[in-house]
């Protein structure tokens with residue numbers, strides 16, 4: 001584990017200020033002794049002490065760990081900061097913190113379509129889990145998750161169902177968590193009745209009134225900070241008649257991570273509150289980390305595909321696009337009463353979702369992107385592989401590349 005960012009934080013952003021004031025005071029004291037009378041020296045020293053106290057009162061002595069430490073925010077809850085005791089507890093118990101080999105949820109990891117017809121009570125158990133995992137090769141991050149992976153589990157219910165959702169916060173965690181489901185009608189989308197501290201669990205009951213694909217996320221303040229640690233997922237409320245059957249359904253969710261170390265900096269990365277406020281993510285990824293979607297999504301020519309796509313945000317709107325494919329149907333903003341046909345790129349709002357459907361016609365490797373393409377280099381891409389016979393009527397050509405091209 002690399003602790004240099006933490007040392008930098010404590011030394012340069014915090015202790016250094018106190019040391020600087022102390023050193024300045026000593027220098028002034030020594031200088032004043034040489035040139036001033038004792039009375040003048042005491043006067044200058046008093047003036048300096050008063051100035052230092054005035055400065056400390058206006059800036060404040062930090063009681064929380066934030067980066068940068070003097071970050072000032074005006075949200076309804078606390079800013080993107082942690083109680084210092086939580087941060088110290090984390091580093092003291094670092095070896096005991098759950099290490100997760102694979103933070104990325106497999107895009108195939110979602111329940112099958114609901115077959116029962118009658119309205120019923122659906123019981124769901126969820127666990128908030130704080131874990132350590134890699135966001136990129138050798139780059140480590142302290143994720144806060146639902147169920148130990150990003151995004152959280154794909155929840156699937158039907159319009160009219162009553163849902164009994166229990167959220168558990170195990171004692172291995174340090175922070176309070178909760179859940180706000182956009183499919184819920186009621187205070188905080190459920191947050192108001194699911195605030196759980198480590199060692200607690202609470203149950204939310206709600207009726208799924210509207211069909212659609214909805215984001216859920218942790219809503220414990222600072223909400224953006226919890227989401228920027230990975231606490232989001234999707235819940236599908238199927239319409240009463242269900243969705244049209246398809247051959248493959250996949251679960252993809254975009255998200256942002258803000259680290260003090262720049263892109264690719266190895267070791268344990270601290271969360272950067274200033275970058276979060278500035279909307280300047282270090283990593284923009286699908287399913288929790290860079291390179292998460294490689295060969296899991298495989299379909300055959302002629303098969304129909306449905307993509308459930310969400311955006312955890314917390315700053316960016318995704319311009320979701322599948323290179324080399326036109327979506328036959330897109331349900332904009334994942335409302336199921338409207339479908340657009342023949343769509344190239346579709347918006348996925350922060351805290352929103354979309355459903356995109358197509359039939360694979362030509363074999364090859366297709367790349368999912370946020371078409372704000374600079375984000376590819378921050379990690380926002382994945383692949384979907386279509387296997388099968390060539391389809392020259394739709395696509396053919398010579399795919400070889402001459403070796404005599406100029407370097408680009």
Ligand SMILES: [Cu+2]
Nearest residue numbers: 177218220226
């Ligand atoms: Cu949380």
